[in-house]
Amino acid sequence: MTQKPETPHPANSIRTGPDENGHFGPYGGRYVAETLMPLILEVEKTWHAAKEDPAFWDEFKDLATHYVGRPSPLYYAKATTEHLGGAKIYFKRDELNHTGAHKINHCLGQILVAKRMGKTRIIAETGAGQHGVATATVCALFDMPCTVFMGAEDVKRQAPNVFRMKLLGAEVVPVTSGSSTLKDAMNEALRHWVANVHDTYYLIGTVAGPHPYPEMVRDFQSVIGNEVREQLQDAEGRLPDSVVACIGGGSNAMGLFHPFLDDTSVRLIGVEAGGLGVDTEKHAASLNGGTQGVLHGMKSYFLQDEDGQITEAHSISAGLDYPGIGPEHAWLHDLKRAEYVSVTDDEALDAFQQLSKLEGIIPALEPSHAFAHVLKIAGDLPKDHLMVMNLCGRGDKDIFTVAEKLGVTL
Amino acid sequence: MNRIETIFEKLKSEGRKALVTFITAGDPDAAKSASILAALPGSGADIIEIGMPFTDPMADGPAIQAAGLRALEAGANMKQTLKMVQDFRSKNTDTPIVLMGYMNPVLAYGPDAFMKDAAAAGVDGLILVDLPPEEADELAPLAQQNGLHIIRLVTPTTDEARLQTVLNGAGGFLYYVSITGVTGTKSANVDEVGAHIKEIKKTTNLPVVAGFGIKTPEDASAMSAIADGIVVGSAIVEQIGEGADDKAISTQVQALHDALKAA
Structure with a gap:
């Protein structure tokens, strides 16, 4: 457990948000x-x-x-690393928590x-x-x-x-x-x-x-990033160069990102659900395909039409199928402190299968989005680049969806 | 003086309480909605609240949710809502119009443009359900510049300390939400509401109008004894949902008006 008193924030910290009115x-x-x-x-x-x-x-x-089984392991994904031939990839194994997710x-x-x-x-x-x-x-x-x-x-x-x-x-x-x-x-x-x-x-x-x-x-989920920080220090003696997480509302990503917000050498990468593509009407990418608005008690980015009516989100992953995103992500997006990308249903489905075979881990469809992005970028990064991906959920719940997509009758 | 203040002075001199009626703009379609609206003052509505349709009305019960979806289905949008008010205003210069709804469609229209266009169309006040005083700075000054009242909600959970926050910047009248719940669900407890409104009136001169959970002429009559006016919304909107035309709505509103007059 690494939920310990935080070190004082530097004067120009962006970890001190929100202000007193939230x-x-x-x-x-x-x-x-x-x-x-x-x-x-x-x-x-x-x-x-x-x-x-x-x-x-x-x-x-x-x-x-x-009860939960924390800390979750930080696992060096050797097979994936060798397969891609670039960055050294670690998985934060939050799928091993009790109930199978973060x-x-x-x-x-x-x-x-x-x-x-x-x-x-x-x-x-x-x-x-x-x-x-x-x-x-x-x-x-x-x-x-x-x-x-x-x-x-x-x-x-x-x-x-x-x-x-x-x-x-x-x-x-x-x-x-x-x-x-x-x-x-x-x-x-x-x-x-x-x-x-x-x-x-x-x-x-x-x-x-x-x-x-x-x-x-965020503060409850920050246990993820705090553990990563400590575990990678033990394994490699330094900070990661990049951390990657999927984003629906953004809880697992925020928990991973927050302890690293002031470490500007750490790239923070959030992966939104691109559905059939952010240029179509069927996606759940609020930052890449949405606009500013107010819903569910917060101002943030939402999928909406020009009259401010909220539109339907779509994703193969039900956990990412939300037409909005947490306000701190909206802010980090505008500040350009974190990068927000998207991957499609098909890319996530492919990543789901690859991860199962490469590492013997059946991931949930949500972190399959994060893994799809890892597959896209890790190979082009130097071998001394340390990348941590949050494997925020296990895939048991998704086998019916995946089987159907693959045309398999269970 | 804006139309809201004028009507409350007039009602006071006549010894009457205000009947506030709610309809959703564009429900069930633009033309029918406009004719229902046009008939309301003649049937006894003193103030008219018009709902701005929104896909996700989190403070509304099933009746008003359905009304919003019917309107959106029929092509409603903010421009059309303001046009409806403008057309109404060209024939009626006295009856106050209050737009009620949620922040997001207002933001999408553009707060500055919205306040200007709403004032130009003849709107007198605004109730934004998801805009508490803490977040009002973005819109309240713009509303004020354009002569629009921001009408605040007071609820059974509003204690004395909070009441001061709510009253700061409140205009037109206070909307007392007479139940802890969403529109058109439970029935209000007249004794509890009465006691709270009595307390509220010690700290403000604004008229206090009670709404949420007032359905029948009997409800209206009972509630009018303790408030300066009452709002009926879901009960009217339900009739519209069942296909009632402007004549049927007029009859319903007339009965509410008569009940208030007799009270």
Whole structure:
């Protein structure tokens, strides 16, 4: 565990964001209905007190170590490195966490915050079901009732995860409003929260939503980057030259990037879901194919038409299928501190198969996007270039989608 | 003095409470929406709120969500909404119009252009549901420059300390959200709302109008005893969704008006 007190930020640090109103440059903020404002302010107050309380982190660390299995290994991907003949590639193995992805990191942290607030029930939104499963897991652990809002379309597409959530004791509410997908599940969770502010905590699944969620989720996910920093120091005695992660809302990427923001020698590369291509209408690349706007409590980049109506995202990976992105990524994008690229469904599908065969690791479709970009660039980089890719989820959940794409009947 | 202040003075002198009616612009289509709008003042609406359609209305219940989607399906956009107000204004110079909606379509239109065009079309006030006072700096000065009131929401969760924040920069009237919930869902508890509004009126001279969860003439009558006006939205929009024409809506609005008058 490397969640330790941070070293003081240098004067020109960009790690100090957000400001007191939750803004990262022009992004972020708290664009919520007045009914929610007192509650949002209470979440912020509780979180900021917890953040300074060593007892809070002791409990978090203890669970992260013994329940989640942290630290996750940093693995030298020798076969991939030799295959590509360029950069030396490491994988951060967050797919080995309990529940099979990085989502458990912020679920654990947030349920501890909810407990401190005295809230007695948890709600969450989910797209693919990974965040829903992780939320249902921590709710089972803490014996709290859990309601997960999931687009009716996703309920159909992700039956195994729906079953998992139910096994864990959660109630899954299919959302039929709007387009019946992740953004509508988030709308519905917000509506439900407005009606149940007295006893309910909304456990948001990414570095998005109103302040303080982007900051809070980032801080829980920063365990990823902090571990990488320490583990690579042990393995190579220095910082990485580049770090690569996939981006939907941006939680795993933010957790990987944040500890390196002030280390300007480290290239930060976020890989968006390009769907059928960012020049088509079917993608989920909010930074590469979206524009500035306000949704779900934050100002950021969104997929929208010229009238400000939110458009549908598309990705082969349900976990990246969101028409917005966390506000800190929007800011890093504008500052050009991080590079944001995209890869298509087909490239991700190909990377999924290559990684399975090269390393004996079946990745989730989300990090398959990151790996597709590694495949594109690593071969042209010098052999002394150290690249760390976050392998943020395992692929068991995706075998049905992949089989269907490959024309295999299971 | 803007039309909102004028109407509340007039109502006060007549000893009446304001009937505020809500419809979504362009629902079910531009032409029908315009004729429903045109008939509202004659049926007893004192102030008209017009919803600006948005794909993701997070503070609205099923009825107003559906209204927005019907309008968008029929091709609604912000230009058309402002045009509808402009056409209405060419025949009616008295009834205040308040646009209600979400930030994103306003940002997409361009905040400066939006405020100018809305004022030119004859809009009197704005309710932006997802714009709390903390984020208002981007839009409030532009609204003010163009003579548009920013109408703030007060809710059952707004305590005394927060009320000061909400009142700072509030104009026109205060919109009291009478339930903790989204539009058109639960029914309001008149006693609780009444007690809170009484507290609020100690700190502001703005008229307080109650909305969310007021459906029937009976609801309207009960709520009018404790507020300066009431808003009926989902109940009207539901009728429109079921295919009611302007005559049917007029009858519904007239019944609400009569109930308020008799209260």
